[in-house]
Amino acid sequence: MSNLLSLYVDRSRLEIRALVRDKRSITFSMFLPIFLLLIFGSVFGHQEIGQSGVKFSQYFVAGMLASGLLYSAFQQLAIMIPEERSNGTLKRLVGSPMPKSVYFVGKFACSLFIYVFQAIFLLGIGHLAFGITMPRSASLWFVFVWVSFLGLVVSTLLGVAFSTLAKDGRAASALATPVVLFFQFTSGVYLIYTQLPRWMQTIAALFPLKWMAQAMRGVFLPTAFAANEAGGSYEFTKAAAVLGIWTVIGAVLCAFTFRWLPKDAD
Amino acid sequence: MENAVTVSGLTRRYGDFCAVDGLDLVVQQGECLAVLGPNGAGKTTTIEILEGYRHRDAGDVRVLGVDPATADRHWRARLGIVLQSASDFGDLSVRESIDHFARFYPHPRATAEVLEITGLSEKSDARNSSLSGGQRRRLDVALGIVGRPELLFLDEPTTGFDPEARQVFWHLIDRLKSEGTTIVLTTHYLEEADALADRVVVVARGRKVADTTPALLGRRTSEDVRVSWWESEQRHDAITSTPTAFIATLSQRLGGEIPQLEVARPTLEQAYLELLEEGEK
Numbered sequence: 190m191s192n193l194l195s196l197y198v199d200r201s202r203l204e205i206r207a208l209v210r211d212k213r214s215i216t217f218s219m220f221l222p223i224f225l226l227l228i229f230g231s232v233f234g235h236q237e238i239g240q241s242g243v244k245f246s247q248y249f250v251a252g253m254l255a256s257g258l259l260y261s262a263f264q265q266l267a268i269m270i271p272e273e274r275s276n277g278t279l280k281r282l283v284g285s286p287m288p289k290s291v292y293f294v295g296k297f298a299c300s301l302f303i304y305v306f307q308a309i310f311l312l313g314i315g316h317l318a319f320g321i322t323m324p325r326s327a328s329l330w331f332v333f334v335w336v337s338f339l340g341l342v343v344s345t346l347l348g349v350a351f352s353t354l355a356k357d358g359r360a361a362s363a364l365a366t367p368v369v370l371f372f373q374f375t376s377g378v379y380l381i382y383t384q385l386p387r388w389m390q391t392i393a394a395l396f397p398l399k400w401m402a403q404a405m406r407g408v409f410l411p412t413a414f415a416a417n418e419a420g421g422s423y424e425f426t427k428a429a430a431v432l433g434i435w436t437v438i439g440a441v442l443c444a445f446t447f448r449w450l451p452k453d454a455d
Numbered sequence: 456m457e458n459a460v461t462v463s464g465l466t467r468r469y470g471d472f473c474a475v476d477g478l479d480l481v482v483q484q485g486e487c488l489a490v491l492g493p494n495g496a497g498k499t500t501t502i503e504i505l506e507g508y509r510h511r512d513a514g515d516v517r518v519l520g521v522d523p524a525t526a527d528r529h530w531r532a533r534l535g536i537v538l539q540s541a542s543d544f545g546d547l548s549v550r551e552s553i554d555h556f557a558r559f560y561p562h563p564r565a566t567a568e569v570l571e572i573t574g575l576s577e578k579s580d581a582r583n584s585s586l587s588g589g590q591r592r593r594l595d596v597a598l599g600i601v602g603r604p605e606l607l608f609l610d611e612p613t614t615g616f617d618p619e620a621r622q623v624f625w626h627l628i629d630r631l632k633s634e635g636t637t638i639v640l641t642t643h644y645l646e647e648a649d650a651l652a653d654r655v656v657v658v659a660r661g662r663k664v665a666d667t668t669p670a671l672l673g674r675r676t677s678e679d680v681r682v683s684w685w686e687s688e689q690r691h692d693a694i695t696s697t698p699t700a701f702i703a704t705l706s707q708r709l710g711g712e713i714p715q716l717e718v719a720r721p722t723l724e725q726a727y728l729e730l731l732e733e734g735e736k
Contacts, residue, residue, distance in 0.1 A: 196558060196559070206546075278544065280508070284507075285536075286559045455509050
């Protein structure tokens with residue numbers, strides 16, 4: 190039997206190949222945040238947030254990168270996996286001698302591919318069209334990398350866990366999309382987090398997106414802007430801790446709820 | 456030689472409904488067994504228990520010497536599974552799909568060989584979603600045999616096929632048989648069991664009502680013959696095990712020639728339907 194690593198590579202390449210041939214995935218998972226940046230950036234991009242000297246487009250691109258972590262993994266998997274469960278993909282795979290981890294590694298690789306694509310275009314177009322500035326130091330780039338990686342792991346695990354709720358792709362779309370929108374509105378992506386009602390902030394602070402967005406702002410916004418954050422700082426350590434806790438929660442949920450076969454098919 | 460499949464007292468309930476009711480089954484190595492029965496007879500439940508997909512409520516099951524409920528990857532590598540219907544991997548090509556699944560097996564067939572056996576060579580670069588029903592089914596078989604299975608399960612492989620596509624498919628199964636693959640197939644087509652199987656197990660309501668060869672299935676009621684004729688402006692039928700004597704007597708009574716005389720042995724179809732009726736009782 191080929192060794193596990195080469196199966197991971199093979200499966201990942203296959204997943205990415207299938208992804209780029211699927212127009213719906215390309216539109217909704219790969220290009221959506223880029224469209225959103227173009228629209229929001231064009232309408233509100235030049236407005237300054239308070240007297241901070243920070244333009245909304247800079248604030249928004251940080252939020253879109255955090256959202257991208259949800260789009261590329263959570264939303265993509267919460268919709269794709271029920272579809273693959275209902276069309277027989279999962280049944281065929283679990284009936285073959287494929288080691289089960291191969292499937293999940295393939296999904297993670299696919300999400301990573303989408304996210305890297307989004308990040309490059311968000312930053313590239315953001316820089317060219319709206320003058321978005323890049324992280325000021327190597328250490329901030331490092332923060333960007335670990336927030337992205339940890340965020341993607343959490344988002345993947347929660348997407349896999351969420352996939353159990355829907356019976357097929359269409360039902361999944363109706364379930365997952367409102368969840369993503371809810372957290373985008375309450376976690377400081379479309380709206381300034383500190384301007385939201387207290388209760389909304391409290392709820393959002395229990396979930397990962399708020400922390401991903403705040404850490405991304407820490408990477409892309411000036412150090413001085415930290416004073417405008419809810420906690421008076423970008424709270425990188427706390428963000429890492431929250432994402433770490435959600436990694437554990439996500440892994441436990443997956444381990445106990447993931448199904449290869451449709452409900453009642455065993 | 457050890458049997459490929461041994462099943463005894465297999466039982467599976469869905470709520471109050473007993474889908475499989477104390478079924479016994481043996482499949483010898485190298486044999487092609489058809490599990491024949493109407494829709495809802497418990498064929499798919501049975502085969503999916505053998506494949507390790509479904510759990511059972513009672514009974515003993517050994518597939519290639521292993522209980523499917525506790526089977527591992529190494530057991531799966533010896534098995535080929537063609538599920539009832541599938542529309543997965545639509546965005547990949549035929550060749551990509553076969554290449555991919557080949558990676559999971561220790562001694563896979565070459566992709567070119569699989570394409571040739573299944574008659575998909577010309578379609579190797581076509582997207583799976585563009586295949587016709589028959590081609591898609593042959594791809595399912597391709598993915599089922601790429602690992603050189605000792606035992607191949609085919610669940611209603613030709614449902615919805617036109618007669619020509621069915622012929623092509625039957626040739627494919629014949630070829631796999633001749634290579635020594637043990638095959639278990641479910642079908643509700645009698646001709647299919649007749650054309651492919653060495654042995655037929657007829658199931659109705661989750662119970663086995665016959666376990667025989669296709670030839671014997673047809674001759675099961677061969678002692679009884681139906682004689683029909685025209686008399687007093689009415690059609691008459693009689694079932695008899697001594698047709699010659701019966702007709703001689705009838706001829707005497709009617710004064711020579713018997714109007715519209717017909718003598719018919721029950722067809723395979725009638726034998727099968729009789730079995731199912733008995734099974735319903």
